[in-house]
Amino acid sequence: MPQDPSCIFCKIVVHELPADIVLEDERVVAFRDVNPVAPLHVLVVPREHIETIAHTEDEALAGHIALIAARIAKREGYAESGFRVVTNVGANAGQSVRHLHVHVLAGRPMSWPPG
Numbered sequence: 001m002p003q004d005p006s007c008i009f010c011k012i013v014v015h016e017l018p019a020d021i022v023l024e025d026e027r028v029v030a031f032r033d034v035n036p037v038a039p040l041h042v043l044v045v046p047r048e049h050i051e052t053i054a055h056t057e058d059e060a061l062a063g064h065i066a067l068i069a070a071r072i073a074k075r076e077g078y079a080e081s082g083f084r085v086v087t088n089v090g091a092n093a094g095q096s097v098r099h100l101h102v103h104v105l106a107g108r109p110m111s112w113p114p115g
Contacts, residue, residue: 001048009045009099023072027064030072030104039107040076040083044068050100052089069104078106086114 003010011017012031019031022042033041044065050056066085073083083106088095 004049007099013047038105042104043101045101051098054089072104084110
């Protein structure tokens with residue numbers, strides 16, 4: 001799978017950098033955010049380097065990422081109380097790492113609108 005050698009998430013995917021990995025399979029790696037904003041804050045990233053959700057047409061991958069996010073929330077005990085799944089696209093939306101990732105957030109009240 002194509003990787004970007006300068007991408008921190010690509011380095012985590014190939015276990016070149018340490019991370020608290022909670023789930024991984026053939027398509028994605030999920031790990032705890034090092035700067036959590038909620039009691040549960042996990043990032044789900046594809047193994048392949050894709051810049052944002054806007055840079056893929058892979059419906060199966062997008063769906064897989066969503067299902068993995070839900071599986072993590074359920075496994076961590078937040079399926080009933082509620083959780084948020086969000087992805088940021090570009091700097092104006094708050095994306096700080098240019099590798100597609102979704103945040104799985106839970107364990108505290110979430111406000112709306114976010115941001």
